[in-house]
Amino acid sequence: MSLVIVGTVAFDELITPFGKSGKIVGGSGTYAALSASNFIDDCKIVSIIGEDFPESQLKEFQAKGISTEGIEVVKGGKTFFWKGEYHNDMNTRDTLDTQLNVLADFNPSLPENCKNAEFLMLGNLTPQVQLSVLNQMTKRPKLVILDTMNFWMDIALDELKEVLKKIDVLTINDEEARQLSGEYSLVKAAKKIFEMGPKYLIIKKGEHGALLFDKDEVFFAPALPLEEVFDPTGAGDTFAGGFIGYLARSRDISFDSMKRAVIYGSALASFCVEKFGTERIAEITKAEMHQRVRQFRELTQFEIEL
Amino acid sequence: MSLVIVGTVAFDELITPFGKSGKIVGGSGTYAALSASNFIDDCKIVSIIGEDFPESQLKEFQAKGISTEGIEVVKGGKTFFWKGEYHNDMNTRDTLDTQLNVLADFNPSLPENCKNAEFLMLGNLTPQVQLSVLNQMTKRPKLVILDTMNFWMDIALDELKEVLKKIDVLTINDEEARQLSGEYSLVKAAKKIFEMGPKYLIIKKGEHGALLFDKDEVFFAPALPLEEVFDPTGAGDTFAGGFIGYLARSRDISFDSMKRAVIYGSALASFCVEKFGTERIAEITKAEMHQRVRQFRELTQFEIEL
Numbered sequence: 001m002s003l004v005i006v007g008t009v010a011f012d013e014l015i016t017p018f019g020k021s022g023k024i025v026g027g028s029g030t031y032a033a034l035s036a037s038n039f040i041d042d043c044k045i046v047s048i049i050g051e052d053f054p055e056s057q058l059k060e061f062q063a064k065g066i067s068t069e070g071i072e073v074v075k076g077g078k079t080f081f082w083k084g085e086y087h088n089d090m091n092t093r094d095t096l097d098t099q100l101n102v103l104a105d106f107n108p109s110l111p112e113n114c115k116n117a118e119f120l121m122l123g124n125l126t127p128q129v130q131l132s133v134l135n136q137m138t139k140r141p142k143l144v145i146l147d148t149m150n151f152w153m154d155i156a157l158d159e160l161k162e163v164l165k166k167i168d169v170l171t172i173n174d175e176e177a178r179q180l181s182g183e184y185s186l187v188k189a190a191k192k193i194f195e196m197g198p199k200y201l202i203i204k205k206g207e208h209g210a211l212l213f214d215k216d217e218v219f220f221a222p223a224l225p226l227e228e229v230f231d232p233t234g235a236g237d238t239f240a241g242g243f244i245g246y247l248a249r250s251r252d253i254s255f256d257s258m259k260r261a262v263i264y265g266s267a268l269a270s271f272c273v274e275k276f277g278t279e280r281i282a283e284i285t286k287a288e289m290h291q292r293v294r295q296f297r298e299l300t301q302f303e304i305e306l
Numbered sequence: 307m308s309l310v311i312v313g314t315v316a317f318d319e320l321i322t323p324f325g326k327s328g329k330i331v332g333g334s335g336t337y338a339a340l341s342a343s344n345f346i347d348d349c350k351i352v353s354i355i356g357e358d359f360p361e362s363q364l365k366e367f368q369a370k371g372i373s374t375e376g377i378e379v380v381k382g383g384k385t386f387f388w389k390g391e392y393h394n395d396m397n398t399r400d401t402l403d404t405q406l407n408v409l410a411d412f413n414p415s416l417p418e419n420c421k422n423a424e425f426l427m428l429g430n431l432t433p434q435v436q437l438s439v440l441n442q443m444t445k446r447p448k449l450v451i452l453d454t455m456n457f458w459m460d461i462a463l464d465e466l467k468e469v470l471k472k473i474d475v476l477t478i479n480d481e482e483a484r485q486l487s488g489e490y491s492l493v494k495a496a497k498k499i500f501e502m503g504p505k506y507l508i509i510k511k512g513e514h515g516a517l518l519f520d521k522d523e524v525f526f527a528p529a530l531p532l533e534e535v536f537d538p539t540g541a542g543d544t545f546a547g548g549f550i551g552y553l554a555r556s557r558d559i560s561f562d563s564m565k566r567a568v569i570y571g572s573a574l575a576s577f578c579v580e581k582f583g584t585e586r587i588a589e590i591t592k593a594e595m596h597q598r599v600r601q602f603r604e605l606t607q608f609e610i611e612l
């Protein structure tokens with residue numbers, strides 16, 4: 001049940017209506033791996049950092065069974081940094097600063113023990129990097145999940161379409177699904193996107209939940225209604241990491257299993273937003289996770305005799 | 307299982323990206339009663355129309371077991387008319403024309419056989435009219451559901467708060483819940499609104515589904531993902547009519563029964579948007595309705611062993 005997650009390991013600085021985080025650890029690979037580690041003990045991160053990245057954080061990954069062997073440390077380099085400010089509604093944000101630093105030259109070289117992973121998550125990076133990772137795999141993984149965004153659709157659509165041919169599950173938000181397909185209806189968008197390669201599509205709608213499509217079926221999971229959303233940073237990556245972590249553990253990639261994976265991903269994402277950065281997601285107990293899945297059951301399950 | 311629906315019976319003229327409806331029959335009372343008639347045979351509409359309203363439509367109501375005795379016909383009067391145009395995303399619309407006509411002086415006088423109804427739906431009308439209807443009831447109904455909108459919060463908040471003290475279920479959209487409560491979080495908004503009187507709150511989120519709250523529980527039903535939304539007019543009233551129609555038939559107002567009512571309301575609303583006006587909602591068979599409830603089950607139900 002080997003799982004490789006390719007994504008950023010980075011610094012964030014966040015400003016929300018509730019306060020300022022200062023410089024903290026973030027990145028798509030960080031959130032996804034912490035989330036997946038709730039299910040499996042041999043998750044491997046592939047990423048790049050500078051010498052300024054704290055050794056203590058790498059130790060924390062390792063303590064959770066996350067291998068950091070695939071994280072390249074650039075001597076004298078500086079780690080990717082993002083600073084953003086959320087508006088009052090917590091659904092929109094402004095980027096205040098982006099320093100690519102070592103990420104600008106990220107050209108991952110997979111460790112040997114990553115090349116035959118059964119489960120592969122390609123976080124939101126340039127399509128070129130995503131393609132390079134796929135090409136280094138010595139055998140086709142059982143399941144490849146890919147995250148991307150409107151930015152790559154704007155500036156690297158051809159390369160993105162090359163990658164889409166080679167993956168199984170695409171995760172994007174509703175606006176990105178519309179942009180990629182040219183269809184407003186998400187049902188029609190899913191059909192167009194399946195023609196591009198993916199066999200499954202997850203449309204993330206933030207506070208409005210997530211839709212999972214395959215060619216014949218559709219499943220919906222709401223976001224848990226919360227009293228307070230403290231910091232939404234990383235919720236999407238936490239969702240995706242929980243999704244693939246659950247599947248990697250069960251090794252069952254049927255649609256019914258994916259439904260359960262969507263619920264676990266949504267449950268983990270609902271923890272993520274409760275505190276700044278990775279603070280909450282790094283400390284979840286199994287009991288808490290199962291309790292939250294029970295809340296999702298109460299939120300969505302009904303009995304109707306027909 | 308008597309049900310009284312107070313709402314508009316009106317003319318609409320709709321422009322959507324798919325075409326123009328011309329002048330057709332609409333109104334909150336019309337949609338809600340047609341929807342409720344899928345469950346019960348003794349639904350009564352209380353409304354007001356002009357002499358220009360077609361007798362054939364009243365006959366159509368009666369053929370569905372909907373009593374029109376409470377619809378006042380104003381001699382020489384003209385029926386309420388609304389003209390609107392939907393934008394490409396179908397989620398936003400502009401009002402092009404509103405002619406209140408006989409609705410401007412609507413001061414309903416309930417027929418005797420409406421005054422002891424067990425179930426009462428107060429459609430989106432002035433709070434004064436809603437209060438007047440409540441005051442005419444000779445006994446407190448088992449359940450009163452009230453629909454309102456931001457317009458009344460803007461111009462008649464005190465009167466609206468008077469009505470809220472006397473009802474059981476409030477249906478509003480997410481923005482209206484935020485406006486009424488002053489809380490952005492819908493969970494906090496629900497708590498504030500419960501202090502105003504209602505014991506249940508339904509937050510309608512259009513294409514993003516609906517939330518049902520009571521003091522201790524929350525239930526969520528998505529909207530069915532559709533290939534095409536042809537005309538969203540009346541979907542909210544169809545939802546509310548299906549909700550109270552289901553409850554009036556079952557006479558069970560437990561939270562579990564309300565969950566089922568939300569699913570039936572959502573299923574009926576998903577038909578409503580498929581054609582112009584009431585065209586689709588007026589022709590649903592029981593088999594179609596149950597088939598759609600099955601689709602909701604597939605869309606939302608999952609099995610996780612904990």
